Amino acid sequence: MGHKKGQIPWNLGKKMGEHTKEHNIKIGEGVKKTFEEFPEIKEKMKERIKEKAGNWKGGIIRFPSIAMKRRVFERDNYECQDCGLKIDLDCHHLDPKGLTVDENLVSLCPNCHRLRHRKVA
Numbered sequence: 294m295g296h297k298k299g300q301i302p303w304n305l306g307k308k309m310g311e312h313t314k315e316h317n318i319k320i321g322e323g324v325k326k327t328f329e330e331f332p333e334i335k336e337k338m339k340e341r342i343k344e345k346a347g348n349w350k351g352g353i354i355r356f357p358s359i360a361m362k363r364r365v366f367e368r369d370n371y372e373c374q375d376c377g378l379k380i381d382l383d384c385h386h387l388d389p390k391g392l393t394v395d396e397n398l399v400s401l402c403p404n405c406h407r408l409r410h411r412k413v414a
């Protein structure tokens with residue numbers, strides 16, 4: 294076992310923070326492995342993606358900006374408009390086909406948000 298020739302450092306010639314295609318593929322493989330080991334994480338992710346896809350019906354909905362979310366939360370007293378919880382609020386489109394404007398957004402906790410999407414579907 295001779296290491297005399299010297300091992301090439303893994304990051305040789307790579308700039309810090311450089312994201313090569315190869316590097317991104319490696320990240321993807323890591324995610325796959327995580328999904329294999331923790332199927333419940335995969336299910337959760339799937340649910341989230343489905344939820345997001347629901348918001349894209351018609352292709353006109355864009356996600357509200359952070360500033361817009363803050364305005365909506367402020368208007369709604371930082372409370373879930375269905376149950377009054379004040380945690381982890383999200384913006385929900387009242388009219389899923391409508392525009393992403395303050396008037397069409399409502400603050401909901403993740404739980405009520407999920408319920409609303411279930412009712413519509």
Ligand SMILES: [Zn+2]
Pocket residue numbers: 373374375376377378401402403404405406
């Ligand atoms: Zn709620």
Ligand SMILES: [Zn+2]
Pocket residue numbers: 348384385386406410
């Ligand atoms: Zn929603």
